[in-house]
Amino acid sequence: MSQLYLDDIRIRQVILDVDGTISNLISTLEHKMIITAATYGLPEESVRNDFALIRSGQRSDAGNAHAGFRRMFPDVTDEKLEEFVAYFHHLERTMPYPEVPESKATIQWLMSHGIALSLCTAAHHATLSVRLPALGVELNWFDECRTWEDTPRKPDPRTLDVIFQKTNIPSHETLHIGDSLTDFHAAQEVYFIAVYQYGLTRPEKFEEAGVPRHRILCRLADITNVLEIR
Numbered sequence: 001m002s003q004l005y006l007d008d009i010r011i012r013q014v015i016l017d018v019d020g021t022i023s024n025l026i027s028t029l030e031h032k033m034i035i036t037a038a039t040y041g042l043p044e045e046s047v048r049n050d051f052a053l054i055r056s057g058q059r060s061d062a063g064n065a066h067a068g069f070r071r072m073f074p075d076v077t078d079e080k081l082e083e084f085v086a087y088f089h090h091l092e093r094t095m096p097y098p099e100v101p102e103s104k105a106t107i108q109w110l111m112s113h114g115i116a117l118s119l120c121t122a123a124h125h126a127t128l129s130v131r132l133p134a135l136g137v138e139l140n141w142f143d144e145c146r147t148w149e150d151t152p153r154k155p156d157p158r159t160l161d162v163i164f165q166k167t168n169i170p171s172h173e174t175l176h177i178g179d180s181l182t183d184f185h186a187a188q189e190v191y192f193i194a195v196y197q198y199g200l201t202r203p204e205k206f207e208e209a210g211v212p213r214h215r216i217l218c219r220l221a222d223i224t225n226v227l228e229i230r
Contacts, residue, residue, distance in 0.1 A: 001114050005228045006175060006191055013169040014110055015160065015190070018121040018128065020179030020199025021220055022107070023097035023135060027198075032091045033068070036084055046072045054200050061200035063155065063182035064122035064148065065089070089127050096134040100198045102221035104136050109224060111141065118144040118163045120154055120176070120186060143167050155185035177220060184209055193226065195219050 004011045019025040033047045050072050053059035062068035069076075069084045076084070110117060121128065125147045132139055139145060144166045152158045164171060176187035179199025184192055184206065194206040197218040206216045217223065 002229050004110075004113050004115060005230055006193075006226065009191065010173055011115065011175045011191070011227065012173040013116040013118070013163075013167055013175070015118045015120050015163060015174060015176045015187075016107070016220075017176075017178035017180070017183045018119060018123055018132075019097065020100075021177055021195055022100060022103045022137065023131065024100050024198045025097060025179070026200065027098055028095060029097075029200075032088060032095065033072075035091060036069075036088045037072075039087060040080070040084060042073055042076075057202045057205065060205065061180050061182070063180060089124055092123075092127050093130045096131045099135045100195075100219050100221075102219070106221045106223065107137060107141065113229070116167045116169055117142045118146070118167070120146040120159060120163070120178075120183075122148050122154065122182070124148050155182045157186055157188045159186060160189065177223065181205065181209055184211060191215075193217060193223060195222070 016022060030047065030051045034044045037044050037047050050059065054061055062071050065085050065088050066081065069081055107117065119142050125145070128145065128147065129139065144163045146153070146159050146162065150159065171189040174190040175193060176183060176190050177193045177195060178184065178187070179195050180201050184194065192211060192215065194211050194216045195218065196203045196206070196216065203216045207213055214226070217226065
């Protein structure tokens with residue numbers, strides 16, 4: 001079977017983020033957060049202002065719904081915050097994000113080259129079990145799935161240790177692909193490719209963090225132009 005290489009490094013395993021990498025996060029994320037705020041009588045403008053700052057590059061993506069809502073509404077109680085997040089995830093299950101174009105085909109391309117696949121996401125498992133099938137992607141394609149419920153969770157790099165143990169593939173043969181600096185920080189022990197077109201992190205932010213320019217791509221499908229087949 002042919003093998004895949006990144007900069008002359010053999011890659012045997014790929015760890016994928018979900019939102020912004022496989023699913024088109026930016027399509028309706030802000031809308032879902034506005035609905036959540038309105039449902040609980042909170043100012044929608046706080047959501048719009050946060051997203052405006054992210055789009056302008058003045059603020060980084062919070063990394064997960066808990067941190068995002070906490071930043072938008074710093075005065076709410078922890079109990080109320082949990083209610084917001086639960087309702088937001090309900091919206092994510094009932095209104096799934098669409099596919100980033102050609103993501104499913106790219107995952108299948110990786111599988112065709114014998115690449116072991118895992119997921120590492122801030123999403124909840126119950127949410128993934130609905131949203132991935134809506135994209136035509138099955139959970140059983142992945143050897144391991146690290147979600148919000150698992151600890152340590154990203155951006156703690158130790159969350160990937162469970163994947164290494166499960167697949168018996170070491171970090172130096174692993175590539176992590178994600179759309180946020182949270183993904184980048186989780187990937188400190190492995191190789192990393194950033195994708196930005198359907199997420200919330202601008203490409204220059206990845207470059208400032210130390211991601212080589214040729215490893216900052218528009219979308220997941222572009223890895224077929226970066227990974228060499230031998």
